[in-house]
Amino acid sequence: MEENYIKHQYAPILPKKDEWPVVKLARERKEFVNKVAALAEERILDLIGKNPEILKEELETTLYREKLRIKQNPWDVDPDDEGPFWGEVKNSLLQIHSEVSLTKAKKLEAYKAVLSKITSRYSEEIASNFKATHYKFTRRVVTYGFSRLLNAARVKGFGSLFSNQYTLQDKIQITGQTAQIRELATKGTIIMVPTHFSNLDSVLIGWIISVLGMPPFIYGAGLNLFNISIFAYFMNALGAYKVDRRKKNLMYLETLKTYSKEAIRFGCHSLFFPGGTRSRSGIIESKLKLGLLSTAIEAQRANFQQGISDVSGKIFIVPVTINYHFVLEAPSLIQDYLSQTGQERYYKENDEFSNSYKISKFLFKFFTKGSDISVSIGRAMDVMGNYVDQDGKSQDKWGREVNTEEYFMSNGKVTVDAQREEEYTQMLGKRIVEEFHKINRVFSSHLVAFVAFELIQTKNAKMDLFDLIRLPQEDLVVGYEEFKAACQVALDKIFELKAQGKIDAAPHLYRSMDEIITHGLENVGMYHAKRPLIKNKEGNLATEDMSLLYFYHNRLHGYGLEKLF
Amino acid sequence: MGMALKNSSKPQPIGVIGVGSFGTAIANMLAEKSEVMVYARKQEVVDEINTQHSASGKTLNPKIRATFSPEELCSSCGVLFLMIPSAAFLEVTRTFAPFLHPYHLVIHGTKGLVVKLGEGEDMDSVKKLRRNQIMTMSEVIIQETLAVRVGCLAGPNISKELSNDQPAATVIASKYNEVVQEGQRLLRSEKFQVYGNFDIIGVELSGVLKNIIAIAAGALAGLGLGENAKGLLISRGMVEMAHLSKALGGTVSSVMGLAGIGDLVTTCNSPDSRNFTVGYRLAKGETLDQILETMEEVAEGVNTVRIVDAFLKTAGIRAPITENLHRVLFEDLAIEEALQFLMKYPFSVDVDFV
Numbered sequence: 001m002e003e004n005y006i007k008h009q010y011a012p013i014l015p016k017k018d019e020w021p022v023v024k025l026a027r028e029r030k031e032f033v034n035k036v037a038a039l040a041e042e043r044i045l046d047l048i049g050k051n052p053e054i055l056k057e058e059l060e061t062t063l064y065r066e067k068l069r070i071k072q073n074p075w076d077v078d079p080d081d082e083g084p085f086w087g088e089v090k091n092s093l094l095q096i097h098s099e100v101s102l103t104k105a106k107k108l109e110a111y112k113a114v115l116s117k118i119t120s121r122y123s124e125e126i127a128s129n130f131k132a133t134h135y136k137f138t139r140r141v142v143t144y145g146f147s148r149l150l151n152a153a154r155v156k157g158f159g160s161l162f163s164n165q166y167t168l169q170d171k172i173q174i175t176g177q178t179a180q181i182r183e184l185a186t187k188g189t190i191i192m193v194p195t196h197f198s199n200l201d202s203v204l205i206g207w208i209i210s211v212l213g214m215p216p217f218i219y220g221a222g223l224n225l226f227n228i229s230i231f232a233y234f235m236n237a238l239g240a241y242k243v244d245r246r247k248k249n250l251m252y253l254e255t256l257k258t259y260s261k262e263a264i265r266f267g268c269h270s271l272f273f274p275g276g277t278r279s280r281s282g283i284i285e286s287k288l289k290l291g292l293l294s295t296a297i298e299a300q301r302a303n304f305q306q307g308i309s310d311v312s313g314k315i316f317i318v319p320v321t322i323n324y325h326f327v328l329e330a331p332s333l334i335q336d337y338l339s340q341t342g343q344e345r346y347y348k349e350n351d352e353f354s355n356s357y358k359i360s361k362f363l364f365k366f367f368t369k370g371s372d373i374s375v376s377i378g379r380a381m382d383v384m385g386n387y388v389d390q391d392g393k394s395q396d397k398w399g400r401e402v403n404t405e406e407y408f409m410s411n412g413k414v415t416v417d418a419q420r421e422e423e424y425t426q427m428l429g430k431r432i433v434e435e436f437h438k439i440n441r442v443f444s445s446h447l448v449a450f451v452a453f454e455l456i457q458t459k460n461a462k463m464d465l466f467d468l469i470r471l472p473q474e475d476l477v478v479g480y481e482e483f484k485a486a487c488q489v490a491l492d493k494i495f496e497l498k499a500q501g502k503i504d505a506a507p508h509l510y511r512s513m514d515e516i517i518t519h520g521l522e523n524v525g526m527y528h529a530k531r532p533l534i535k536n537k538e539g540n541l542a543t544e545d546m547s548l549l550y551f552y553h554n555r556l557h558g559y560g561l562e563k564l565f
Numbered sequence: 566m567g568m569a570l571k572n573s574s575k576p577q578p579i580g581v582i583g584v585g586s587f588g589t590a591i592a593n594m595l596a597e598k599s600e601v602m603v604y605a606r607k608q609e610v611v612d613e614i615n616t617q618h619s620a621s622g623k624t625l626n627p628k629i630r631a632t633f634s635p636e637e638l639c640s641s642c643g644v645l646f647l648m649i650p651s652a653a654f655l656e657v658t659r660t661f662a663p664f665l666h667p668y669h670l671v672i673h674g675t676k677g678l679v680v681k682l683g684e685g686e687d688m689d690s691v692k693k694l695r696r697n698q699i700m701t702m703s704e705v706i707i708q709e710t711l712a713v714r715v716g717c718l719a720g721p722n723i724s725k726e727l728s729n730d731q732p733a734a735t736v737i738a739s740k741y742n743e744v745v746q747e748g749q750r751l752l753r754s755e756k757f758q759v760y761g762n763f764d765i766i767g768v769e770l771s772g773v774l775k776n777i778i779a780i781a782a783g784a785l786a787g788l789g790l791g792e793n794a795k796g797l798l799i800s801r802g803m804v805e806m807a808h809l810s811k812a813l814g815g816t817v818s819s820v821m822g823l824a825g826i827g828d829l830v831t832t833c834n835s836p837d838s839r840n841f842t843v844g845y846r847l848a849k850g851e852t853l854d855q856i857l858e859t860m861e862e863v864a865e866g867v868n869t870v871r872i873v874d875a876f877l878k879t880a881g882i883r884a885p886i887t888e889n890l891h892r893v894l895f896e897d898l899a900i901e902e903a904l905q906f907l908m909k910y911p912f913s914v915d916v917d918f919v
Contacts, residue, residue, distance in 0.1 A: 384667070384713075396711055406667040407713065410743065411577070411643060419742040420714070427713070 010178070013186050017132050020215035021267040022239045026130045036262050037123040040255040041116050047254070052108040056093070059114055062140060063089050063251040065327070069246050077226045085121065088523060089114060106201035115251065122255040128218055128241040135238065139210050172204065175504075176377035176439060178212055181318050184380050185214050187392050189267055191296050192217060193432055194375075195284055195321045195440075196273040198328055199225065205271060205320070206238040208375050218263055220256070220292065239268075245277075257295050264299040272296075274432055278329065280337035282554035284321070284436050290427040297421050297428065300383045304414045306404045311392040314404070317385075317428065319378035319435040325445040325523035327551075334551040337471070342493035376439040376504060384424065385431030437558060441504040442494055444520030449552035451487045452478055452533050452541050454565040456549075462556035469546045478541040488513055489564050497559060524552055575640035578602040578630070579751060580642030582657065584610065584620040586724035587674055588648030594727065595646070595751055596626035596785075603631045604638045639664035644672070644747060646718070647706070651677025651865050654702055658709045665710040670744050672737065674718040675702045675867045676772040678827065678872050688868075688879060694875040701769040716744040717765055719772040719824035721831035727757075734758035736824045738768035760823055767815025770826035774809055775832055776840045776866030777873065777887050778802035783841035784900055787848025798886075799826075799833055801907075805884050809873060812880045828897070840866035853894050870894055885910045 017023055025032060048054040070078070096102070096110045184190060194205055202221055209217050221240040226232040243260060244252070251430050264270055276289030296315055303313035327333070379387050382404045386394040394402040407424065408414045455478045460468060491513070497503045508519055525532040525548055532548035533541060543549045578600035581592040588603070595601050605611050605620070614620050614631035632638055636637050639645070639661060642836045649657050654675050666669070682691060700708060703715045715741030727733060731900035737759055745761035753759045762768050778798065806829070807820045819825055832838055836845070843864045846856045857863065874891040877884055889906055892898035 400663075402667065402711060404667075409668040410670075412668075417743055423740050424713075 010182065010211060012213040013182055014215050017136075017215070021218050022128075022130055022218055023132050023270065025266055025268055026128075026132070029127060032262070032266070033123045033127045034120070036127075036255065036259045037116070037120040039262065040110070040119040040123065040251075040258040042459065043258060044115060044119070044251060044254050045112070047250070050108065052104060052111055052202070055108065055111045055115065056096075058250055059089070059093060059111060059118075062118065062251050063093065065249050066247070073246055075224065075227055077223060077232070078126050081123075089118065107171065118251050119255050122247075122252050123259060126241050126243070126256055126259050128163075128239050129236045130218070130239045131236070134236060135216055135232070138233070138238070139207075141469075143158060147165075171372055172208070173372065173374040174208060174211065174377065175374060175441070176317075176320075177379050179379055180376055180380055181438075182212055182214060182388050184271060184316050184318075184388070184392055187311045188219070189264055189299075190269040190314055190316050190318055190380075191264065192269070192271045192318045192320055193269070193274045193293075194319075195436055196275045196278050197282070197322065197324065198278065201273070201278075201322055202235070202238070202240070202271075204322065204373070204375070204455065209269075209271075214269065215270040217269040219273075220260065220385075222277075234396070247394045252289065255296075257291060260292050261295040261299045261302070264296060265302060270296075274429065278333060280325070280333045280340070282330070283557045284433075284440060284550035284555070286433055286558065288432060290429055293428060293432075294425040295420060297383050297424050300404070301408045301414065301416065301421065304408055305416070309405055314388075314392050315383055316380040316388060316392065317383060317432065318380045319432050319439065321378075321436055321440045323374045323376065323441040323443060325372070325443055326526050326528075328527070330548055330551050331545075332527060334547045337551075338466070338547060363454060374441050374506065376441050378435045378439040379437070381431060383428060385428050395431045438502055439504055440555075441506050442509060442556065443506050443510055443523070444516045445524035445552060446520075446555040447487060447490060447494070447509070448517055448520035448533055448541075449524050449549055450556040450561065451490050452543065452552035453549050454562060455483065455486055456543075456546075458565045465550065469550070471546065473542065473544070476546060477536065480535075480540050483541050484513055485516060486565070487517060490561055491516070493561060493564060494559075503559060576600065577643050578641055578796055579647040580604065580638045580852045582638065582645060582647045582661065583649035584614070584623075584625075584631075585648065585650065586623065586704075586728075587722070589620055589623045589625060590722075590724045590727040591646055591648055591674065591718075591752075593624075593626050594754065594757060597754060599786055601629045602638055602641055603624070603629055604635060605631055605633060608633055613646070613864045635661045636664045639666070639669065643668065644751065645673055647673040647675065647702075648703060649674050649675060650862055651679075651702070651868070652863060655705060655709070658705055662710040665712045667711050667713060669712045670714045670716070670741075671706055671710075671712045672716040672718055672739075672744065672746055672748055673702050674722075676719065676769075676776065678773055678869060679705050680872055688797050688871055688875075692875060693878040694872060695879050696876070699768055699813070699872060699876060701773070703765050703769060714741045714744050715739060715765070715809075716741070716748055717769050718748070719768050719828065720760075721823070721828045723831065723835065730756055732756050732758075732825075734760060734823055736760045736768055736822060738762040738765040738819075738824070740765055762819060762822065762824070764816045764819045766813070767810055767817075767819030768822075768824045769916065770810045770813055770815040771806065771820050771822070772828060773865075773869055774806040774820075774873070775825065775829040776869050777803075777890060778806065778829055779832040779835075779838060779840035780844035780847075780864070780866045780870070780890055781886055783836075783844025783846075784848040784904075786836065786841070787845040788900070788904070789828065795833060799829060802829060802833075802886060805886050808882055809884055809887070812882050813876070829876075839864035843867060847893060848900050867894060 014020055048058060063086060070082055070086070092114050098184045102110065139407065144388060163239050181190060192205070194201060202219065206216070216239040218239040218241060220243040221235045221243040223242045224244060225235060241259065243256060260270065274288040274293055275285035279285055296317065300315045382388055382394040384404060384407050386396060386402050388394050395401050456476055457468060460471065491509065494503060494505055498505050509516060521533060528545070528548060530545040530548065532545055532552055533543055536542040579595050581588055581595065581601060583606050584592070592601050592603050603614065605614065610620060611631040611633045614625055618625045618627045618632055622640050654677065657858050660749060669909070680688065680694060681698045681700060681804065703717055706712055706715050716737055718735055718737055722735055724731060734757065735752070739745050740763060749759045749761060781798055781802065782795060782889045785798055803820065804828055807817045810820050820874055823913040832840065835841055839860065839862065843856055843866065853867070868891050870887055873884065873887050877888065885907055889903040893903050
């Protein structure tokens, strides 16, 4: 049962890049942007019941918030004409306001014109700048550059820099339903939903998609990432559209949703990080941000409404987990989590990814030292969370065929019911979380971090998390034999869960317990200045950073393993 | 099947599964506005309905047609009312499962809980239950079938009064607005008010938990206690229901509604109800076995006491009425002693959940 991972060469499913949906979309970018703007406008007017007074209020709120954002939280990536644009909006609003003689209908028309300008601007801003040539170039740079680094590090001797003995696939293993996702990508539209722990995830997933021979996926990337030029290049090349988390006004959010929905309907495979942001605690996402997810359900319903009931109009949800020994941003993520007082608040995104130097340093370490990554591709589901087969047909728990369209029907017709779709989105969110837990792949480092933290917590049963983190280091020691025995108990339970299909385990967990522990200690948070878990001089387990230990421990949260202690 | 539905312009009949007293009453109410098709398991009952317009003596609206084919019922109807006793609920749901589609709206009127047990386990051997081992009836439907748009019907609805056309009201609860609206449209009449509620779990739990208090109310009557005691019981019962409902995933506000306090008051004043009778006869000195021997159907409250008592062991909350009833029903505690215990129980606060 040792490392039995086989490297595959995946042929591209659509060899001609002209056929890639994302290329087609780029070709029709202008029309698409206009279409999104118009549809978003329609959607907003529906939401406010075409009432000019409410529209006025929403416009004023948006204007106020945008002006505040420009003043208080400007970013490099913001365009220069923002000030003048919102100044114009302000003037238009004032002018409409001053014309007291306007009829209700005329007023609505006037406000609609302002709304239209705003949705057009947002739509243009969100739209991706995908260029197939950039994509090819980036892909080659990533693959070539990385494999040079890798071979330089692993193959000894002169000329190792040009060896091809190791490829990126030795470093990053792809497991799970790879054949299915390739198959379905030729038939319908894929929405990949990965767990999110690191800013590198999007680059990683972009690379995975290309290794699997699939055309690029589009995805919403945080606009803050475009502040860093190296990322901006990657993101554009990978088909990213921009999501600005500072803008929380109705008009922006509706334009964003419309963009996502229409891109899916266009046939673009998409990538959502359904957690919305990187997991601060290191826990696998349990509550998903449902905004973008709801666009998958809307797009599916819209396809049915238009009579596209065959597989070509079907949308497939594919959960993916990314499994690491080491998360570069862990120290700042966990600090964020700990200082969070239970309420959602704004995070300043900075430190580790603040400059290209740090990123390059990390990448170099990553490729020249250990720390493998595995990416598990889950089984595809329809938008209701039913598994689908190779042909894209949905099946219920008993393997009977399900017609997804029927979820959207009443009295024999496909109907639009926003409240129903909201419930469906929640159901889908729950199913994705369930699948995350099933395909999550346990590494030695997760096991040792989990067990060590639980043992320390059990020893200090009366303390809460914050007390534990403040404990002096000499109190944070666990005897090796005790630790080893506890690891065995936890591992047995993990294998029991695996037999039930509730979790997955890396092949290295089939070694002897001493080897597993050694492997885990070598890898857990290996590049952090302060290591979460080490063996001290006496051969016992100690931690240099309790909050990091907590972070890596959290990866195994949600399986009831805590009860073992 | 789906195609047949798509092409018909004629309004579909409303399906009713089960022709017990409640099912019959609901079928008759539905028949005032819509065509109705009922399902009965036995051929002779189907024939009786179709030829004599009665079911086991209860009169049915002549517009109601009967079938014993689950397939026919499901393919003809888009909206189904599942009106079956809780003991048969799982089995009937499984019978219908192959024919239920995601487009069906299913509204049930059953007050009970189903327990998920492992192989070789039964309620005698299992002493503790976690929430995920307990299912409300809507959870059973979602678990066993493809139907997702599920609702429930709950409230003080004594079948006899409904059949006599006396004024009453009910609650339709569902997470789906369309289910609530459809239920209201189909059932609302001059004599029957229909309220909507989005907290389906809370409404289902209200209907289930009130059965516990109904047994206690019967016991008080059997002991010959008066109205003061009844007022005390209803008030403390409501507090207990609120805590239990919250622990099981419902909201307190549903307990305050028609399906909770409304049904509780009605049931505690209905000497004919099975749960009340169990309590009454217990107080007169009979054992549970003796009582059950002479009852046609198990009083649902007896099961509920058992399930909730097992749930309390994992939930970390106390529910003194339920716990003491459990001891009376299953552990041979004398009912007078249980009453003594309750009178001494240190409730210090009148209302502690609002």
